[in-house]
Amino acid sequence: DTGVSQNPRHKITKRGQNVTFRCDPISEHNRLYWYRQTLGQGPEFLTYFQNEAQLEKSRLLSDRFSAERPKGSFSTLEIQRTEQGDSAMYLCASSLGGVDEKLFFGSGTQLSVL
Amino acid sequence: GDSVTQMEGPVTLSEEAFLTINCTYTATGYPSLFWYVQYPGEGLQLLLKATKADDKGSNKGFEATYRKETTSFHLEKGSVQVSDSAVYFCALSDGGGTYKYIFGTGTRLKVLA
Numbered sequence: 558d559t560g561v562s563q564n565p566r567h568k569i570t571k572r573g574q575n576v577t578f579r580c581d582p583i584s585e586h587n588r589l590y591w592y593r594q595t596l597g598q599g600p601e602f603l604t605y606f607q608n609e610a611q612l613e614k615s616r617l618l619s620d621r622f623s624a625e626r627p628k629g630s631f632s633t634l635e636i637q638r639t640e641q642g643d644s645a646m647y648l649c650a651s652s653l654g655g656v657d658e659k660l661f662f663g664s665g666t667q668l669s670v671l
Numbered sequence: 672g673d674s675v676t677q678m679e680g681p682v683t684l685s686e687e688a689f690l691t692i693n694c695t696y697t698a699t700g701y702p703s704l705f706w707y708v709q710y711p712g713e714g715l716q717l718l719l720k721a722t723k724a725d726d727k728g729s730n731k732g733f734e735a736t737y738r739k740e741t742t743s744f745h746l747e748k749g750s751v752q753v754s755d756s757a758v759y760f761c762a763l764s765d766g767g768g769t770y771k772y773i774f775g776t777g778t779r780l781k782v783l784a
Contacts, residue, residue: 558715590772605771
């Protein structure tokens with residue numbers, strides 16, 4: 558169990574650029590979640606995968622955001638035409654399944670949009 | 672929609688003091704309740720959980736009881752240590768089959784030696 562891995566740890570970009578983040582979940586976990594966390598706030602749900610199927614998307618996830626999980630393994634979160642309001646910590650979590658199953662979080666990717 | 676409300680921090684205590692961090696929730700179904708902790712420079716990790724009314728979750732000296740009548744899940748510890756300094760998040764899973772976890776805003780705890 559190597560834990561949930563996220564890359565990069567930090568990303569600085571200029572407004573209008575596209576960015577992509579990667580999450581590698583714990584290998585046997587079939588559920589994968591993306592959250593966004595801003596300073597002084599708790600994680601806000603963005604989207605959730607069961608294997609390769611994206612089952613739910615938050616209203617926070619505008620059409621500039623897209624997430625994929627090909628083959629039900631790693632996942633990518635892409636933000637197109639970044640805005641300063643996108644600056645946040647993007648967290649990935651995975652779980653085995655079950656409504657009470659605990660989430661294992663990665664350390665996050667800190668995005669700064671200049 | 673479902674939501675979680677936590678007491679605002681920061682909370683500053685002396686070592687060996689008693690800790691309470693309040694958490695209340697709003698949910699239409701029968702959620703499971705969780706406390707997650709985030710130590711400096713680390714990711715969130717599960718501290719304890721309770722899946723139904725009157726259940727008590729416990730771990731590392733921390734406890735929380737699922738109170739349906741008051742819609743609360745307050746976190747307590749009888750004697751805090753400096754190493755407990757962290758941010759604590761109350762959360763619920765909505766139980767409606769979507770498996771979406773909803774977090775509170777977090778409470779920062781600082782324990783002084």
